[in-house]
Amino acid sequence: MNSLERHLRERRDAGQSSFVPYLMAGMVPDWRDHLEALVAAGAAAVEVGVPFSDPILDGVVIQRAALASLEAGTTPEGVFAELARRPLGVPVIVMTYFNIFHHLGMERSASLLHDAGVSGVIIPDLTLEEAGPWREAVTGRDIDTVLLVAPSSPEARVEKIARAAQGFVYAASRMAVTGQAEDTGDAGAVVDRVRRHSDLPVFVGIGISTPEQARHAYSIADGAIVGSALVDRVLRGMSALETEAFARDFVL
Amino acid sequence: MNSLERHLRERRDAGQSSFVPYLMAGMVPDWRDHLEALVAAGAAAVEVGVPFSDPILDGVVIQRAALASLEAGTTPEGVFAELARRPLGVPVIVMTYFNIFHHLGMERSASLLHDAGVSGVIIPDLTLEEAGPWREAVTGRDIDTVLLVAPSSPEARVEKIARAAQGFVYAASRMAVTGQAEDTGDAGAVVDRVRRHSDLPVFVGIGISTPEQARHAYSIADGAIVGSALVDRVLRGMSALETEAFARDFVL
């Protein structure tokens, strides 16, 4: 068991709900400060996006963040170097699209991630069937490859995913791309289905954008992932201090 | 034999070359004065155009005259009425396209032409094969239907046309529409071919635009028809007096 999973299991077993905020690396010059503010607010782990030109699972907000980051000259290696510079104190999960790692080379990616202290990755366009070589590359590097379950995933598939999952299971609350939604959608049903096949922590994501929604997620699952709601505000100029305050409301 | 043919034969037999000028009725307000000037200058007969919207054997100059005339409101019946008002003293030959007579009705056209004292018609799009009903309509009304021979007309056809011709034979000097040309083209050959089959007067037309060309026509045929050269000048503002002077040069 890698450290990410151990950490999250411990929290779960201790009855602690996990708030996992997402920010896009490089989207604002002080993105690193925002990450630290999130940690200060009580994030159980942070998700750090590495921008990709063609983010097919992202809605307009995170697309805009990716564009801003790319325009600022962000590169994957730059992000990893920045993360390596100083530990954040909570597990760092990198979220990006598979081409970033493929292009860099899987071995090299794994080694850079490891050196940066990254303990998990979410690659939304790398599903179980295609993940083999990648998982081999990160093996022995203390990096969990997080898998998603969607409302559309049939039972048999949930079972397969649950069996292969590492770190936690990402339960997509709805058939949608990232964004800010009105409710937690189908999260309950998805979480239930995952639970039937796995005792890993289950986090709800996609659309979670208010403390109320997060609390509802905590009531049905082990944690909530909050991306667009946060990214949107940071893009609009929210300061790191304000980020901390905003984030606190999501922490139980 | 109708009076037009008799008149022209007499001239021919008396060794007189015939100058036959053309003007478009209604092309200028004082078109009638120009006709009288032409007669005063010594025209053996005058050709009077009745404007038609789609004159396929006419070049730009006469097209322009037709347009001007139509825009001035000229109608076939108006032209005939004007011609009927007072005789010009020489035979009048009306030139127009067949639709004008067809539309008016052939019987009615023939009767109006007769009443106007018109003694010949040239209908460039009414060839021998189609002329039957028309020739019947004018029969007994002292109106000759003049036929053309073109450089392209084969021998057998020249013979047929020559046999059916009335008034005179119109020898087209070239494969062209009306206009002002540099020379008398193939006139010599065409006239020769006509003469082999007919003892009617033969007049050369199409492109004849200078006194020299006319004189050359007189040397090989019995007369010359001059249209565009005259029409062009009248359209450009030549007065009736100037028309008389201009025309004199064409009269031998």
Add this chain to the structure above:
Amino acid sequence: MTQTAPVMRDPGEDGRFGDFGGRFVPEALIPACEELHDAFRDAWTDDAFREEFHHVLREFGGRPTPITYLARLSESLGVRVYAKREDLAHTGSHKINNVVGQTLLTRRMGKTRVIAETGAGQHGVATATAAARLGLDCTVYMGELDTQRQALNVFRMELLGAKVVPVTSGSRTLKDAVNEAMREWVTCVDDTHYCLGSVMGPHPFPWMVREFQSIIGHEASRQMAELGVGTPDVVVACVGGGSNAAGIFAGFADSTAELVGVEAAGGAAISGGQPGVLHGMKSMLLQSESGQIEEAESISAGLDYPGIGPEHAHLAAIGRARYVGMADEPVIEALQLLSSSEGIIPALESAHAVAWIAREAGREIPSGSTVLLNLSGRGDKDVAQVRDILKGRS
């Protein structure tokens, strides 16, 4: 069984269709018309020529064009509508049939050049196309106004190697382009064939063009039989000069099918015109009180012709076909209807025929009837215009 003469027959040496047709041209053109008549008559009885004509239309022109059953339209109208898809022929309309025939004939006559008139540019593009294929010189006369309105088609013809001459006389549109082409032809009959674009003009053009276009009707008649439908109750085509209509009528004139030609209301030579003589033929023409030819007016450039082919005038006179006028408004609606219900954007010309079917289904066309529509061309050329019209409205 007595054999009766076909309704759409060989008009003989004088090119008469009843009272209409004939050859009303300057004497200078008579030999060329006669040469053409003889050459066509000779070629058309020559199996090798016919085979080459069919071969080129098959391998270059995209024939046979299919017949499409318009299922959704039929359902909504209550009549069974089949479309003969001339829109799929090379260059986008039936025009290719005629120009392939005439250019092959041009070569056979030993001529090296063609001239043509064009209105919006369809026939000009088709002629330039067929000429390019055979390496014939090509000059197209086009009203100056039309060269401006249809600048893209001018460029298209130039791409195809043709020369486009703007005609500045008269109304500077199609009618005058015909006049000018005739005038030009007078000067160059020796090496030049005048490739006329419809079943009009002096004999033998109306007959020859009908014969070349009759491939539409003969194909359609065979295809309707193959589809198990047999003779349709009604055959409908739009009518400008009348070539696509003549082409499809030719396959059904001797059958029980009712034949309907749809003219633009503003160019309805049959219902709004009178007998007259223009462009070398006697036919029905739009004319003023004093016999001047009037301009046709229609949103559809291809139907903007004040006359109609003489054989149509004859078919109307003997009651074998009837001709109706269609206003612009329902034509636009019909274009939208066919596009959205069948995935076929018709030419504005062809949309006239669609509009008549849409209007008369369940009325003049009894419910349950079988209707064969000649879809003479595709609407790509018209899309910008239709957009502007619809935009202008909203």
Add this chain to the structure above:
Amino acid sequence: MTQTAPVMRDPGEDGRFGDFGGRFVPEALIPACEELHDAFRDAWTDDAFREEFHHVLREFGGRPTPITYLARLSESLGVRVYAKREDLAHTGSHKINNVVGQTLLTRRMGKTRVIAETGAGQHGVATATAAARLGLDCTVYMGELDTQRQALNVFRMELLGAKVVPVTSGSRTLKDAVNEAMREWVTCVDDTHYCLGSVMGPHPFPWMVREFQSIIGHEASRQMAELGVGTPDVVVACVGGGSNAAGIFAGFADSTAELVGVEAAGGAAISGGQPGVLHGMKSMLLQSESGQIEEAESISAGLDYPGIGPEHAHLAAIGRARYVGMADEPVIEALQLLSSSEGIIPALESAHAVAWIAREAGREIPSGSTVLLNLSGRGDKDVAQVRDILKGRS
């Protein structure tokens, strides 16, 4: 005789073509991809489905398209060039084959709606066309920049009853339209099929689209035999995503013919790209140093794609086909050449293949060779652009 597996084979459950292909999509789309895979596999082994597919392409799509021997071009180049005339298919290109297949499959899956991406609008118009015919709802995603540059195609799709959604993300062109269509598909997989426009995307799209397009190659192979030519020495097609090339290659991959794909020089994924993952597939892609996808650049909108279908990446890797880049300048010249010598104005895309033949005849293509050109589409859509380019120069 041992039976060897076909070169362009069934990529199996995981959709691999050697190192390429696969299915790299959000988890939410996996069931839809699997459903599609199963539905296609089932349909494609169902004679009734295949018969309906062929029937619709025959009676609605204008198939078979002919093969035209390009006599004058061949003479001037010293090689015998035959053109498969996809320009004569309904909507003016090979795109109709794919969309007819996918819309029939949509209905078979019980879905009532399709979405599609489009660049310049060709695939969008084709999808809207096929959807209209079946009465399916249709939404087309189109880069906002493209909706402006190709406003007429937007209107065309609207005429056909489709809704066009401008995509404002990223570079606001084709690449982003695909992204957006994928994103949208995530939200509506239940009743909606994503009708992808080329042999790209996640499995089963590259395979399925190739199978639908293979009708081109199978027809062509039969026709070349009927013409007495047999297997050509070279088969040439332009390559954007690669569907028309895959379609014609499919008829000759197991023959001795050399296969050549011609990419736009500014979008040459094979010669200028590296392996990567985009739009659900692993293939060759234009990428920056750090793995960002780069914009392709070409005068031809249909080749403006930074990737290529995975099977082409595979065919290149195993040496069965080769891929060359072609700059804009010779493409314009090739368009002019084919127009003026054969009376066929090709699409700018297809002109890439013509340009390669014109350049390599007597060089890489030995004199006397037989060349089969896939003329993927007609140039009507490009005429205005070509005019502006040529005008800009003079």
